[in-house]
């Protein structure tokens with residue numbers, strides 16, 4: 231591959247992306263793009279960001295050789311990029327710190343965000359407390375039920391959590407409400423979207439802020455192994471941890487990149503969130519991308535045991551990388567993810583997030599059939615503390631047949 | 632038909648000294664079988680043009696009232712195809728212009744070329760697609776060019792002057808002046824800088840300027856329609872139709888267009 235320079239000036243990745251937003255938001259989106267480009271060129275902005283990444287979030291985090299897991303599979307060496315060790319326990323804060331610093335720079339006083347698993351909500355509430363910004367978080371009522379602990383965390387941090395009862399009461403509905411809120415409060419409010427989604431420049435900006443994951447990983451693997459990995463695996467909800475991990479490797483075509491979506495109860499059941507595996511091209515939340523939709527263009531509900539993968543779309547850049555075949559996309563079921571989560575707990579003493587467990591399952595299966603001298607890196611996007619109740623009831627459900 | 636039909640309908644009302652009124656209703660709420668009768672009622676009550684919503688699962692520009700109406704319409708099985716088929720079957724019995732309002736995804740899925748072709752055949756005069764801003768028009772322009780259908784642009788209080796000019800010049804049929812910084816839904820108060828906003832739109836626009844979003848009482852209809860060429864009322868009309876309070880819809884319409892006796 232020659233140099234990769236997506237997106238273009240209009241925020242398009244091939245046919246994907248763009249700015250499909252109501253006119254009320256157009257000016258805000260254009261101003262954001264301008265402010266972002268300007269910040270990019272300002273060394274002071276980078277210095278400030280570096281400072282928080284290091285001393286507040288705790289970067290760089292380790293690239294850990296999972297020796298026990300590697301022995302267990304008997305195949306390729308498995309490395310874990312430890313995003314779970316970030317402050318607040320997931321990769322989400324890499325993005326929220328960047329965007330909130332940008333919001334401050336733009337003179338915005340309020341932040342609105344959506345959240346699914348609650349990780350992005352917590353990461354947003356955290357930086358708002360840090361930078362003294364008002365914070366409103368929209369969360370689907372189903373997710374509020376699944377992620378009680380994170381709801382309370384956000385409230386402790388001073389955020390206002392608003393329950394979304396429309397639609398399926400999950401992430402897509404929370405995005406709708408956050409966008410409506412932004413439309414109504416655009417003059418003093420910045421919207422911190424939680425993944426590589428939304429109108430341009432959000433997918434690009436979130437990718438850039440998250441690409442610290444891949445940059446560190448590249449240096450770390452070169453230090454440890456003096457070469458690049460053979461395969462990198464990351465889970466895909468909207469696709470931010472994957473995009474942040476993959477982006478610095480896009481031009482290294484010898485590195486295989488694999489994105490793992492949630493197959494829920496199984497693709498054939500229709501209850502899944504595997505957008506690139508089973509979706510079609512459409513337009514939602516400001517962007518042209520792959521979507522789960524019915525034959526009349528109505529968006530369908532996604533299903534996954536992990537709230538953070540429960541979204542019926544996938545970022546425009548992933549849609550593009552899927553069509554150009556630079557990244558391979560596959561899917562893993564709820565049951566497989568549950569098994570992988572337990573395996574990681576037992577073998578490495580690490581409780582991963584249910585989202586991450588999807589990537590772990592794929593990587594473990596791949597390692598089993600790969601030669602010992604191959605290297606696989608898993609983006610360990612987050613820790614699983616938030617999921618223990620869900621896992622508990624799922625495992626009890628299994629026992630009771 | 633098309634662009635000219637919309638513009639002439641509005642201008643006719645304005646020329647006789649009244650203001651135009653465009654009610655919004657959701658097709659298929661409660662059922663598509665009632666659409667013809669609903670449109671006939673609006674025509675008889677004096678509506679200048681009708682804005683007809685086609686439901687979408689994720690209407691980000693709409694408030695609770697229209698979201699609920701959309702849900703009812705989806706539950707009764709309303710699709711783009713069914714709306715166009717229904718319109719085709721009775722279009723010649725209704726003479727006022729019809730403007731469709733929906734989001735881009737259902738149209739994209741239907742096929743944009745097919746949609747505009749079928750809309751033209753069904754007697755649709757214009758479309759409003761709130762999530763397609765000027766910047767994304769190339770996606771639909773090539774499919775529209777072969778029809779006479781008006782693409783109505785929304786212009787908002789957050790649009791800066793240079794955008795206002797471009798939007799005013801790009802809009803066909805009429806220019807939709809969004810009177811609040813927000814989503815659809817009834818509101819008690821109206822923005823203060825509305826007068827200068829609509830005045831500047833009138834200055835730049837070659838087509839009539841219709842104000843909408845948040846208008847809900849006959850007093851607001853009178854006050855706001857006096858600034859431009861008329862008003863669009865959505866949530867309140869949807870609500871009244873749902874509750875069966877048709878008398879009140881007629882009163883809203885007549886607050887702008889006057890009573891038949893006064894014409």
Ligand SMILES: Cc1ncc(COP(=O)(O)O)c(C=O)c1O
Pocket residue numbers: 320321346347348349350424425426465466467468469470471472537538539583585586611612613
């Ligand atoms: C730990 C973790 N991993 C992954 C995701 C999925 O998001 P994305 O695909 O944007 O990385 C989430 C979302 O909440 C998450 O909390």
